Each structure stands twice: as C-alpha cells, then as structure tokens.
Amino acid sequence: MFWFTMLAVIALDQLSKYLITSHLALGQGMTVIPGFLDFTYVLNDGASFSLFQGQRIVFLIITVLVLALIFGGLRKIPQEMKLFRFLLALFCGGAIGNFIDRLYQGAVVDFVNLGWFPVFNLADSCLSVSAVLICLMLLFGKPGHLLDKKKEIEK
Numbered sequence: 001m002f003w004f005t006m007l008a009v010i011a012l013d014q015l016s017k018y019l020i021t022s023h024l025a026l027g028q029g030m031t032v033i034p035g036f037l038d039f040t041y042v043l044n045d046g047a048s049f050s051l052f053q054g055q056r057i058v059f060l061i062i063t064v065l066v067l068a069l070i071f072g073g074l075r076k077i078p079q080e081m082k083l084f085r086f087l088l089a090l091f092c093g094g095a096i097g098n099f100i101d102r103l104y105q106g107a108v109v110d111f112v113n114l115g116w117f118p119v120f121n122l123a124d125s126c127l128s129v130s131a132v133l134i135c136l137m138l139l140f141g142k143p144g145h146l147l148d149k150k151k152e153i154e155k
Contacts, residue, residue: 001082002074002089009093013122014100017109029113042119043107056102063099067092084137090130097123 020041024030029040045056070092077085098121101108110119 002085005086005089006093006096009090009122009126010097010100013093013097013126016122017097017101017111020111021109024111036114038113038115039111040113040119042110043105044110044119045107056106060099060102063095063102067095067099084134087130087134087137090126091134094123094126094128094130097121098127 020039024039024041026041026043029038031038070088074085074088077088079085098108108121108123110121110124112121112125113119
C-alpha cells in the first residue's frame with residue numbers, strides 16, 4: 001500500500017502541474033470558486049509555501065538524503081502501522097513530486113491560490129499535512145499505544 005499511495009501522489013501531483021502549465025501562462029490565474037479558490041501558475045524556487053528562495057541544490061540534496069533514510073528504514077516499520085506508513089507514503093510522494101520539478105525545471109510549479117495563504121500545490125499539501133501528523137504520532141505515541149494506556153487505566 002505504501003508504494004501505491006506514494007506513486008498515486010506523484011502521478012496526481014505531476015498531472016495537476018501538467019494541466020496548469022498547459023492551460024495557463026506563467027503568472028496567469030483563473031477563478032475556480034469565486035472569493036475562495038483561484039489557480040495561479042507560479043514558479044517557486046524555494047521550499048513549501050515559497051520559503052527559502054534560491055536554494056535548489058540544497059533542496060535536491062536534502063530530499064535525496066531524507067528519502068534514502070525513509071526508504072532504508074521502511075522495512076523496519078511493521079505493516080500493522082498502516083496510518084504511519086500511509087503518512088510516510090504521502091510525505092515521500094510529495095517530496096518526489098517537488099523533486100521532479102526542481103530537477104527538470106529548476107523550480108516547483110505552484111498553483112493553488114487561496115488568497116490569504118502562499119500559493120502551493122498538491123505535493124506541498126501532502127508534505128505538510130503528513131509531516132505534522134507524523135510529528136504528532138511521534139510525540140504522542142504510536143496509534144495502539146494510547147489504547148494500551150487506556151486499558152491499563154480501566155484495570
């Protein structure tokens with residue numbers, strides 16, 4: 001399931017970016033939901049949400065190192081930890097989606113424009129949401145861990 005999820009994120013991310021770059025000129029936007037959501041084609045040479053501009057090589061190297069660590073440790077993560085593995089797949093898919101852009105275009109294609117937040121893409125969303133949830137899981141214990149504590153308290 002890990003590999004399927006990761007590949008699905010990469011495919012959907014790259015497809016969405018292809019559609020945007022095929023139908024909009026750089027800097028051009030289109031309203032999707034008036035007052036809420038626009039698609040605006042921008043190139044981001046920084047990290048998620050336009051942070052740390054101009055560090056392409058650094059991001060490429062960091063991405064390769066982080067992915068190598070995750071892929072190297074993946075077999076040690078039990079299959080039963082489905083949510084954790086799913087979140088890692090989202091994270092890896094997002095990282096690879098943006099890696100592809102940086103490698104071939106020198107910058108990441110962003111297009112989701114909420115008006116009140118930096119323009120982002122599907123890969124950014126997967127990276128950010130999964131990173132926050134993974135951190136919460138690591139801080140507060142694995143999913144079954146909390147249930148075990150509850151059972152101990154009930155005894």
